[in-house]
Amino acid sequence: MSQHSRIEILSASPAAIARAARELAEGGLVAFPTETVYGLGGDATSDLAVAAIFKAKGRPSFNPLIAHVSSLDQAAALVEIGADAHRLAERFWPGPLTLVLKRRAASPVSLLASAGLDSVAVRMPDHPTALALIKAAGRPLAAPSANLSGRVSPTRADHVAQCLDGRIAMVLDGGPCRVGVESTVLDLTEEPPTLLRPGGVTAEELEAVLGRPLRRALETPDAPRSPGQLASHYAPSLPVRLDALAAEPGEALLGFGIAPECVLNLSPKGDLDEAAAHLFAMLRALDRPDYLGIAVMPIPERGLGLAINDRLKRAAAPRSPS
Numbered sequence: 001m002s003q004h005s006r007i008e009i010l011s012a013s014p015a016a017i018a019r020a021a022r023e024l025a026e027g028g029l030v031a032f033p034t035e036t037v038y039g040l041g042g043d044a045t046s047d048l049a050v051a052a053i054f055k056a057k058g059r060p061s062f063n064p065l066i067a068h069v070s071s072l073d074q075a076a077a078l079v080e081i082g083a084d085a086h087r088l089a090e091r092f093w094p095g096p097l098t099l100v101l102k103r104r105a106a107s108p109v110s111l112l113a114s115a116g117l118d119s120v121a122v123r124m125p126d127h128p129t130a131l132a133l134i135k136a137a138g139r140p141l142a143a144p145s146a147n148l149s150g151r152v153s154p155t156r157a158d159h160v161a162q163c164l165d166g167r168i169a170m171v172l173d174g175g176p177c178r179v180g181v182e183s184t185v186l187d188l189t190e191e192p193p194t195l196l197r198p199g200g201v202t203a204e205e206l207e208a209v210l211g212r213p214l215r216r217a218l219e220t221p222d223a224p225r226s227p228g229q230l231a232s233h234y235a236p237s238l239p240v241r242l243d244a245l246a247a248e249p250g251e252a253l254l255g256f257g258i259a260p261e262c263v264l265n266l267s268p269k270g271d272l273d274e275a276a277a278h279l280f281a282m283l284r285a286l287d288r289p290d291y292l293g294i295a296v297m298p299i300p301e302r303g304l305g306l307a308i309n310d311r312l313k314r315a316a317a318p319r320s321p322s
Ligand code: TXA
Pocket: 034, 036, 037, 038, 039, 040, 063, 064, 065, 066, 096, 098, 100, 114, 117, 119, 120, 121, 125, 143, 144, 145, 146, 181, 182, 183, 184, 185, 187, 196, 197, 225, 226, 227, 228, 229
């Protein structure tokens, strides 16, 4: 199942979902849409399928994956759902929130998927195709973003086809992703709950439901616990320069708000939700050899702006020499 010719882009009909579910049940991989970004899915309970995900992405296998579920009951078979997790799931699932919870002793999730940790990350995506696929497959799906490790995440089926052609059999096309940045990752195995990655649900929204402040693990100098915390990530081929007010010669300016000189604008009206939805597609569109670099205008540090700035900082970080 590792030799594939051209990747098939299938419009997400019931028949296509049934075919994708069969591929997954046989240990194959399928890319599918979620509300955040496209995921590269495989059976989360199969070591072989999970190993195939790491291989297809070129991802270091010490980085754990999220198990995607279609119901709270399905999650409860994998991890221990305490009172906080219950409250958060009730409020934000299905949706862009991933909860890191204590692994159940009898959890069927592959230890390779959780990188040998005694926790498992779970999330219920808010996309009809994703939910239908998980249900049809009858098992939780491990799914990192469907791009090569370290590169820009895909928010459209053709982005997936560009980077994973020849590596997987098919991608279900569910149109452009509504949120556009990955889920928020919250670790509930420690007190206080720790924000491992800012994302589609804001820290303020989580704190309001939990009734107490989160710890923000984002700038911790110690070893990264989440690959979202690795320095260079989400990176286009061109260098990225942040907080730019104008383009230098040869640079393409990615605008936000009023920006007459920009090549593309994340949101001319200055809306952060719209900017998040456009972020990865516009970084891809500007990543062309006719430019020397991508300059990005300042993005306000509130709401989804935190997730946008987090991704941009990593896109601009010094690249590892690989
Ligand atoms: O929006 C999303 O979350 C997308 C879509 C496809 O659902 N998925 C995604 O997966 O972004 P990935 O693999 O790119 O990011 C998963 C994040 C990583 O930062 C990983 O380190 C963290 O979740 N993670 C997973 N399991 C963990 C665990 N047991 N403990 C701590 N962090 C964990």
